[in-house]
Amino acid sequence: MQQIRDAILAGDTSGEEFAALEVPESYRAVTVHKDEVGLFEGLDSKDKDPRKTLHLDDVPVPELGPGEALVAVMASAINYNTVWTSIFEPVSTFGFLERYGRLSPLSKRHDLPYHIVGSDLAGVVLRTGPGVHLWHPGDEVVAHCLSVELESPDGHNDTMLDPEQRIWGFETNFGGLAEIALVKSNQLMPKPAHLTWEEAASPGLVNSTAYRQLVSRNGAGMKQGDNVLIWGASGGLGGFATQYALNGGATPVCVVSNDEKADICRAMGAELIINRSEKAYKFWKNEHEQDPAEWRRFGKDIRELTGGEDVDIVFEHPGRETFGASVYAARKGGTIVTCASTSGFMHQYDNRYLWMNLKRIIGSHFANYRESWEANRLIAKGMIHPTLSQSYPLEETGQAALDVHRNAHQGKVGVLCLAPEEGLGVRDPELRAKHESAINRFRGV
Structure with missing residues (x-):
């Protein structure tokens, strides 16, 4: 792995030289173990600690199949699906891997007693399998997390509708929280040249999800002038939804939980902000009954900000706690x-x-390849920016996941894999200089 790391850090290693590098027999990866599925039985979700189940193991490099690529991972990031995997909620992900393993002899590779997690990456292509023509060893890439087989006609208008649609690193094995990842070649996209490895890795899942959910015709189809209510407007998903609303001529109504998060929204350019902690909304009277009077109070607060208008779109992701109020x-x-x-x-x-x-x-779930490509293109053009707040080394992935589990974070939390430190991988310093403050907007908050 050290030779691979050195070749990447050199910054001028040719594709031929990358192709000649020996791929090791094993690599370090963050895993959950099948024999620990019952570890948290009887505990409330809030008491389940990802640090107990996210392990850093030495694992064999998987066989490379047709249409696939092995990527040396410089950085990855934490998404809530990694938290779910680590606490075995709502179900154990080993059920996903077992079902995928029954699909074909090649997919059998994914059914293992350990699950390598992670649905984001930025890195460098090491090897490509038969039938891959667009990508080559040495290409600097990011990966989106849609894994599809596309043998059914159902997915050919919208690949998210493929019956074998899965989220890589959650419903498949060999994810991005590792030194090497296995992806399908149609997950790959060019790494934005003005970003560091950890910045480039962090938008992936949430940026593409927000794009489809809010902008795409497959989602809300936001237009200029729309009022958009955004829950968690400075968070992993909401931080991108807020940017898309502003970038697309809409007016975000940002719901946040404290003043620091409100300040982040203002720094992005949002003006209409509701601090739900100050307002102390109690949408539920008890476990079984909601309070419509609180919905009405919430709606009144929104109209006071918008000049009497209700919102055209509600960007929903908290779910049970807020859904009645959103409707x-x-x-x-x-x-x-x-x-x-x-x-x-x-x-x-x-x-x-x-x-x-x-x-x-x-209902909106991740994004198809085209939507993911468009979302990444906007990042690469400096029109949408990462929301990275901090990064952890690979050895501390459990702590990074705990931060997300406890909502003790802002934006996205990154993980350094092969990258020895933050700040590496910038290839276009001129473009970066134009957007430095926006890129670092979430830092240190």
């Missing part, structure tokens, strides 16, 4: 677009506000 808050004919459900998957809302007011609920 209420959308204007007549408005759209609630939802993913993730980090506060709970079982949503409840008053259907009268949906049906009688002609509102729509749209």
Whole structure:
């Protein structure tokens, strides 16, 4: 691995030289173990500690199949799916790997007693399998996390509808929190040249998810002039949704939990901000009953900010805690677009506000290759910026996941894999200089 790291850090190693480098038999990777699935039984989610189940192991390099690539990973990032994997909620991911393993002799590689996690990466292509023509050893890349087989006709208008659609590093093995990752070649995209390795790795999953959910015709189809309510507007998903709203001529109404997060939203250019901790909304009277009076208070607060207008779009991802209020808050004919459900998957809302007011609920899940490419292109052009707040070394991935689990973070939390330190990998310093303050907006908060 040291030879590979040195070749990348040199910055001028040719593709032929990368192709000649020996790929090691094993590499370090962050894993969860199948024999620990019951470790947290009986504990509440908040008491489950990812540090106990995320291990740094030496694992064999997987066989490279057709249409695939091995990538030397310089940096990765934490997403909530890694938290879910580490605490075995809502289900153990080993069920995903077992089902994938039954699909074909090649997919059998993924059904192992350990799961290498991580759905983001920035790095360098080491090897490509048969049938790969666009990518070559030495290419600096990022990867999006959509893994599809595309043998069914269902996915050929929108690859997210492929029956064998999976999220790499969550529903597949050999993810990005490692020194080497195995990806399909149609997951690869060019690394934005003005960003460091850790900055380039951090947008992947959440940036593409926010793009499809808010901008794409497959999601809310946001247009100029729309009022967009964004929950967690300075977080991993919300930080990109806020940027897309501003960049696309819409008006974000940013919901945050403290003054520091409000300041981040203002730094991005947002003006309409609701601090839910100050407002002390209690959308639920108890575990079983919501409080419509609190929905109405919330809607009134929104209209006071917008000059009397309800929101056209609600960017939903907390789920159970907020969904009833979201359905209420959308204007007549408005759209609630939802993913993730980090506060709970079982949503409840008053259907009268949906049906009688002609509102729509749209489910949105990650993004197809085209949407991911467009989202990455906007990053590369300096029109949308990373939301990285801090990075951990690979050895401290458990702590990084715990930060995300406890919401003790801002934006995205990065992980250095082969990169020995932060700040490396910038190839276009001139473009970077134009956007330095925006790139570092989430740092140190």
